[in-house]
Amino acid sequence: MFRFPKLYKFKRLSLIVLLVAAFATTVVNAKVKGVGHYGYGKVATAEEIAGWDIDIRPDGRGLPPGSGSVEDGEILYEDQCASCHGSFGEGVGKYPVLAGGEGTLTEERPEKTVGSFWAHTSTLFDYIRRAMPFPQPASLSDEETYAITAYVLYLNDLVEDDFVLSQDTWDEVAKLPNNSNFVPDPRPDTQAVRCMKDCKKEVKIVSEPTITAEEVAAADDTIVKAAAGNENEKGASVYNGACAVCHNSGVAGAPKLDDKATWKARLALGEATLIKHAIEGFQGDAGMMPPKGGRMDLSDEDVAAAVKFMLAEAE
Amino acid sequence: MRQPKVEETDRLLTEIAKSGDQLPAAERRQFLKSGLSMLGGAAALAGAAKYAPPNVPPWTKSLGAPVIADPYGQPSPFEKDVVRRNVPWLTADRIASISFTPLADIKGIITPSGLVFERYHAGRPEIDPDEHHLMIHGMVDRPIILSMDELMRFPSTSMIRFLECPANGGMEWRGAQMTKLQFTHGMLSCCEWTGVLLSTILAEVGVQKGANWILAEGADGSLMSRSIPMEKALDDALVVFAQNGEALRREQGYPIRLINPGWEGNTCIKWLRRLEIGDSPYYQREETSKYTDLMPDGKAREFTFVQEANSVVTTPSPENPLKGKGKYWLEGLAWSGRGKVKAVDVSFDGGISWRPARLTGMIEPRALTRFGLEWDWDGSPALIQSRCIDETGYVQPTYTQLRAVRGSSSIYHKNAIHTWRLHADGSVTNVQVS
CATH class of the missing domain: 1.10.760.10 (Cytochrome c-like domain)
Incomplete structure (x- = not known):
């Protein structure tokens, strides 16, 4: 199954050094006494393991x-x-x-x-x-x-x-x-040599990036920039860190942030109700909003800020 | 004489520092302006010489900030662009994703903890160390559950080792694609790791006969898991609780992670919660459907653990262009998962001829190693490459050599010689050569 990389091309000396090192390691490990020598921790019960x-x-x-x-x-x-x-x-x-x-x-x-x-x-x-x-x-x-x-x-x-x-x-x-x-790892599988002079006759450029730096920057669409007037920075930060994973793309039936039609009905429920749903979780027609979007590390205030941010964006 | 209270002293000093700051308001504005343009490059430097000798800058004529103005120190605001970055199109979201270390801007061989690349499969959990446990069970005589305090009581050791995602450079298999060094090689970092040798813990629980593999599992939302062979566990695998002298960062697995020196970063399970000792591999998702290397014949290599010898020139690079002809200290990073870097060669003609570089600083096994070379640039275009030779004699291959064996669909373990194209204007772009 698993095979260690071959100790190939080893000079005799380095092999000896390695063996000595290995022996030294063994000696260090041998100093560790037997099972339970330190006695740290508690013995795991079958129930705990299960x-x-x-x-x-x-x-x-x-x-x-x-x-x-x-x-x-x-x-x-x-x-x-x-x-x-x-x-x-x-x-x-x-x-x-x-x-x-x-x-x-x-x-x-x-x-x-x-x-x-x-x-x-x-x-x-x-x-x-x-x-x-x-x-x-x-x-x-x-x-x-x-x-x-x-x-x-x-x-x-x-x-x-x-x-x-x-x-x-x-x-x-x-x-x-x-x-x-599936096969075991045969590496090293290349046999490059250390040539220093006249290593090849000519060199041609065969490949260059086809996307420009500007295009790379433009592709940075995973961070939602707040619309003009929406100055809820905390909400934007929580949204991008926690909510965007579903609400950017509509994953798991999540209403997409930019889908204003879908948000209309929700807006009618009022901010307080929507914050409650976001914190406690909610089963909707299209999908399920898990409590805090599954991010239980967020405080209620964080979630509320994110909801307010989203509502301001959706309006 | 009565001493003023510490807080009072602080307040006074802060005020003095502030007023000193405020007095030469015009000068301060100029300072900020020139400071910012300095970030833009050396060309701006000439115009920013307002405080060059014999002039004296305002910070010399005023008091600075008091101690503990930043209880946990931060880099200078002028270094604000030295940050991790991600490539948005690479992954579906930023929860199961990766960020890159800014290799062009870091020095020496230690990566500052806050710049170590991130890789999450279900986001970064926030773990209370008092509520975190490590369970070791399976084919052992004494299955145990350790608190973090208990784990840290074992004899500990430190080692400087690189950490590299096996997908580092994977976007380049089919051709040059990324425009910056941060993205061609930045799934790479190197830290001093402190922790307990896994072999120490295994001796404590007593490994039974026939046990050959260990499942390591994290406590994050993906319960990230990999099978580790017993040979590695008994060799140098480390259960790490500290990084560069302080507690492990959350991004790196706080409170504990596994480090398998020289092996795929993916095997170095973060937020480690469980080690199960067994007789055979566990064939987890991240060692079957992912992190296996598909070959041209349709076969896939499994358990391809070692990160083979690799290197890259960091200056010049797209982020570090040259500013006119003259003498330069070309430098870069080399590393090998099989041991120490023995030598690094540099080519300026795309691999026709090579010059040995000098290894500078510490040379640790399975650690980033700096190389440098004094070079007089005559202003003509060049194809700059570096080539690492490790202590096993392994020579870093070219793309042609690597693809001849592995094709271009294997995603992982791309360690081909990298080429930077230096243009006459000093700018640098990513290319691949014949």
């Missing part, structure tokens, strides 16, 4: 009890995942594409998806469980995680629409199609 031990391994080790169907997964996926990953796993904007791309790995622009590139279904389950949905990580139940995992497999034509994923059916899907195409 609370944090969330990883799933390729053979299914770590899988929780439960199951989830493609059918249930479809509803959950549409609700929780499609706004970033697309209804068919095609990806929205720069968010990851999840399906398709089979046979593209050797092409100029390979599309690396669950079906075309990933090796293990455990990675999919594990990652959804630990980090998804993006604005509300680790919020899905085990059953929901099973169902969404099953549905992403379905989007990649890897299971039928009646498939139910559980510990019992794990082995059927544990290995993804590209599983056998």
Whole structure:
């Protein structure tokens, strides 16, 4: 599996130096007494470990009890995942594409998806469980995680629409199609030599950036600059640091900041209600606003300032 | 005689300093103006000579700010442009994103803590160290949960090591794309890291037979996780709580992170909360779907940990253009994840001929290493390159050599020789050469 880089081209002397160094390290480590020598910390109980031990391994080790169907997964996926990953796993904007791309790995622009590139279904389950949905990580139940995992497999034509994923059916899907195409690191894999003179006959410039510095600056559209008259600097700062991730792009059904029509109805609810929704969370028709947008480190005042900033921008 | 209260002294001194500031108001305005134009370049310097000898500037004729005017010191306001920057089009948002270290403006080999590049997968968490724990479990005799106080009681050590994202320069695989050094090479920093060797902690918990891999996991919203081979854990992996002499910065994993010297920055899990010892790799997302290197034949290399020898010229560079012909101290940075930098060569003709540079300052293994070379520029255009040779004898490859083996779709571990095109007017642009 894993291989250490070859100690190639080592001079005998450096090898000896290295061995001496290694021996010295061993001596230092040997000074560390046996298990529990320092006795620091508390011994972890099984219950404590279970609370944090969330990883799933390729053979299914770590899988929780439960199951989830493609059918249930479809509803959950549409609700929780499609706004970033697309209804068919095609990806929205720069968010990851999840399906398709089979046979593209050797092409100029390979599309690396669950079906075309990933090796293990455990990675999919594990990652959804630990980090998804993006604005509300680790919020899905085990059953929901099973169902969404099953549905992403379905989007990649890897299971039928009646498939139910559980510990019992794990082995059927544990290995993804590209599983056998991962290889160990063979580096160093280049054999450059230290030539000092006449190293090549001629030199041609073969590539230069095609975008100008001005275009790079113009592309800086992720920071929302306050409109004239909106001097709520704190709100702007909180918005750009916390809210922009969804409200710039409309991810997760979030009303986009510049979508004035969508904001009209909300404005009618009044500032106080909207601040309350932002702080406590709110289930709307288009999507769900998590409490404080999932940024529980923000104070109520921060959130209120951001809401006021957004309302001033939307008016 | 009764001493005035400390606060009173402070107040008086501040007032005096202020009035000293205010007295020559016109001069002060001129000072600010010339100061700002100095930032614009040396051309403006000639016009800013109002306080050159024999004239005396206002700050010499007044009192300055008192102590603890800034309880935590900040850089001079004249250095306001030396900051991390991001590339907006690179990522979907700034929560799962990266920023770049301003390599053109930093000196020596230590990156100031506030300029170390950032990489988040779910944003930067704000962690109360009293509420943070490190759990070590799995194939061990004594699974434990450590508070931060307890962790810091272990014998600790310090080492200066670089930290580099394996995607550093990845935007250049298919051709020159970025317009500044900050963006071609800035996913790179180097700090003194202080912490407890992972081997010390492993000895304390007792690793069982057959344990070969360790899952390291962060406490951020992505619970970022990577599998680390036991050999590295027992070699030089460090559980770090301090950086450049102070507590680890939040951006760098406060209160603790892992540092695997010379290896992908991605393996150096920040906000470290859990180490699980197991028999095989865990195949997490960031070691399968990402951080694997796709080859032209469709195979992908996995667990490509080492950051191979690399180098870049920092002066001249797009951010540090030359101002007329004459003698210059060309300088740059070299590094290797396999050990010490042994030599660096510089070419002015796009790699036809090379001159050895001088290594300056400290030469630490797996650390940024400075090189420099005195050079008399005659004003003609040049193609400037640097080439790193590390102590294993490995020679930094050209793009042609690298692409011959790996194609151009592997995203990670691009360590090809970089070329700056120096124009006759002294400006510098990014190019790739045959």
